[in-house]
Amino acid sequence: MKRIVFMLIAAVILACGVVFTNPAAGRANEKAAPTYGIKLPPGYRDWKLISVAHEEGQLNDIRAILGNNIAIKAYRDERLPFPDGTIIARLAWRYVPSEENNRVFGRPQSFLAGPPTNVQLMVKDSKKYAATDGWGDAQFEDGKPDDTALLKTCFPCHEPVKARDFVFTRYAR
Numbered sequence: 001m002k003r004i005v006f007m008l009i010a011a012v013i014l015a016c017g018v019v020f021t022n023p024a025a026g027r028a029n030e031k032a033a034p035t036y037g038i039k040l041p042p043g044y045r046d047w048k049l050i051s052v053a054h055e056e057g058q059l060n061d062i063r064a065i066l067g068n069n070i071a072i073k074a075y076r077d078e079r080l081p082f083p084d085g086t087i088i089a090r091l092a093w094r095y096v097p098s099e100e101n102n103r104v105f106g107r108p109q110s111f112l113a114g115p116p117t118n119v120q121l122m123v124k125d126s127k128k129y130a131a132t133d134g135w136g137d138a139q140f141e142d143g144k145p146d147d148t149a150l151l152k153t154c155f156p157c158h159e160p161v162k163a164r165d166f167v168f169t170r171y172a173r
């Protein structure tokens with residue numbers, strides 16, 4: 001009986017198309033971005049930290065640069081170029097003051113991650129993305145991929161760091 005109930009529940013879940021995802025693990029399996037056909041990889045939110053960065057001006061964000069296991073190993077081994085399978089993810093959030101923290105400090109000095117802005121990905125596949133020196137690019141806002149025009153800007157702007165395989169971020173020790 002228990003088994004039948006379980007199977008019924010499972011069937012209902014499948015029929016409803018419900019997919020269980022852990023929001024803490026980051027959104028995944030969304031639509032693929034254009035040009036390079038990249039999707040948000042499952043579990044990217046749990047990847048290891050390469051470094052952090054803060055942009056002022058119009059962007060005014062705070063960002064974490066994360067890598068999958070292949071990326072992290074390459075960084076730690078100081079291996080260049082990055083091997084196929086490397087994925088580097090750049091997650092960004094609005095850079096906002098924290099009134100809560102400032103009350104504790106007694107002066108305005110605390111800033112932290114506000115609402116998320118977008119996620120950028122660099123994916124290494126030397127065959128598939130041979131035309132762009134092995135790198136495919138993608139950007140997602142709220143899990144939705146950004147368009148082709150934007151993706152045209154990625155690779156040329158990373159050109160100045162060609163000697164580091166087009167990757168700006170250094171590993172923060």
Ligand code: HEC
Pocket residue numbers: 053054055063065088089090120121122137138139150151153154155157158166167168169170
């Ligand atoms: C105006 C130049 C410019 C453009 C356009 C640009 N980038 Fe970058 N990108 C940078 C710089 C500079 C950094 C390092 C600074 C930082 O992390 O904020 C960076 C960092 C990154 C990182 C972290 C790894 C690294 O190289 O440091 C990723 C991933 C990334 N960009 C992907 C993209 C994608 C995808 C696009 C296109 C949608 C894109 N970038 C467009 C300049 C650019």
